[in-house]
Amino acid sequence: MSAAPASRGPSDPVPAYYPGCSLDGLGKAYEVSCQIVLDRLGLSLDRIVDYNCCGATEVKNLSHDVSVALPARNLALARSMGRHEVVAACNGCVYSLTRANDAVGDGATRARINSHLSAGGSPTYDGEASVQHVLEYIRNRAGLDRIRGAVRRPLRGLKVAPYYGCLYTRPKRYTGVGRVPGTDDPEHPVFLDELLEACGAEVIHDYPAKTICCGGGHALSDLDVSVAFSASVMHEARRAGANVVATICPLGQINIENNLDRIRQAYGEEAILPVSYFTQLMAVALGASVRQARLKDNFSRPDLFLRERGFS
């Protein structure tokens, strides 16, 4: 078994972009606001057109080979576009794509997975695509100075709790975080803190729920757990003085927001905070309107929150 390589490998002027099911659907606001941020920072990504679902954390419990072949097919498509870099915006996608890379590091596994892929009419995968989260991509490719220079409306009055969730850095064996140069800290990540600070927000650097699980994987099958965890994200953020939570994962965002009513019932109104994708907040800072950043899409209504503070 191999571990994540010690370097990212070659970098592309325009990396491949893996949207995954959620950015194409439930997390549309994430994709739209991501696009705004990338445009305004002069970055671009090239979408993998005929992608398939990566299998998240569910498929691997049923079948190892299917759980590697699904993400490997997407990475193979990126390679056939001539790319070495793949950017994904969902923590679950980053997890399963990097997990596939780890698995195909073993020659025998790669041969077996490739025989499945060719039997299914897909290009084969050489194991040479490196995967990163869009947060890492924006922070590293644009750089904090360029972001500071591009800010049109600093996020004054916003006390943002950056919420990373589970699988952005974890496990480093797959994601390479902490071992590959230019990646985040695996136990105490800071990239999101840095980006939001560059946008002029006051950032809550330390609160206990910063990298806990939101329970999203069991959102349907273990409701108690998903309510308890999503409540503690908002509750701990508020206790630390935040007035808004920034997320980097569509599953986390949707899970927290879909539990709002139950959290209100169980813990009261004071446990609720507006929750927004980090790119939505960044888009507003970079000059997009609240409407363009689709902040109204979020059930926790960060649009009202931002309008109260003078952002239009």
Add this chain to the structure above:
Amino acid sequence: MPIVEPSLVTVKREEKLELDGIDVSGDWNTFLEPRVHTDLDLKIVDWVRSQPQGETISRCWQCGTCTAGCCMHTDYGLEEFNPRYFIYLAQIGYEEELRKYAQTIWRCVSCNKCVERCPKGVKVEEVVHTIGTYLEVSGGAPESPADRFDRAYTENLLARGVLDEAALFRTYERLEGRKTPARDLLRLGFTMLLSGRLHTGPFAHRTRGWRRMRPVLTKILEEEERARRARVEAPASRARGGSPGRAP
């Protein structure tokens, strides 16, 4: 040597006991019950190791780092959710004790903190899921809600290459035997549908070329399932005498 586990001893205090004219009053019955398990079966750990998701189980040296940070154990406070103990029981083959946790193991939320922190490179989360699978495949443990969801999820994505969330919610609720989906799911569904964020029905997005991929993956799924069952039914590769069981 002090008795470290007094709960296992029923001390019988004889205030006035005489045998053949000799005073033998005092504490009797102070020996520990023999606690040697003879029904340990290494089939479990062999099986877990034979699965690609479970092969790292043999690296575990029982340090407990996984459990110290486990969000189900520590944050949610489900004390009996103890990945270190699950692995220990599997390693020594104490199936009887392991089965007591059949309804607990599935609650792992896959946050991967354990995999991140394990100093020995055990993929704890996948190993724990594999142990749960063993309990199901080998009979006895009913399918858990999480397993039903995994199955619904996998079937859903295999159908078109991408997820149809609305269909997934419906399938899962049906598997759970709920006729009408929860209110919040309905609300989520309607909001998403009206704002164009939910793709469902015959005209929803599908992955081009999936028609060829689907049967290949379905076949792997079935083959792996068959192999899992065949392996569990096969006689154990080797047998070994028991070793004392320990409390967690």
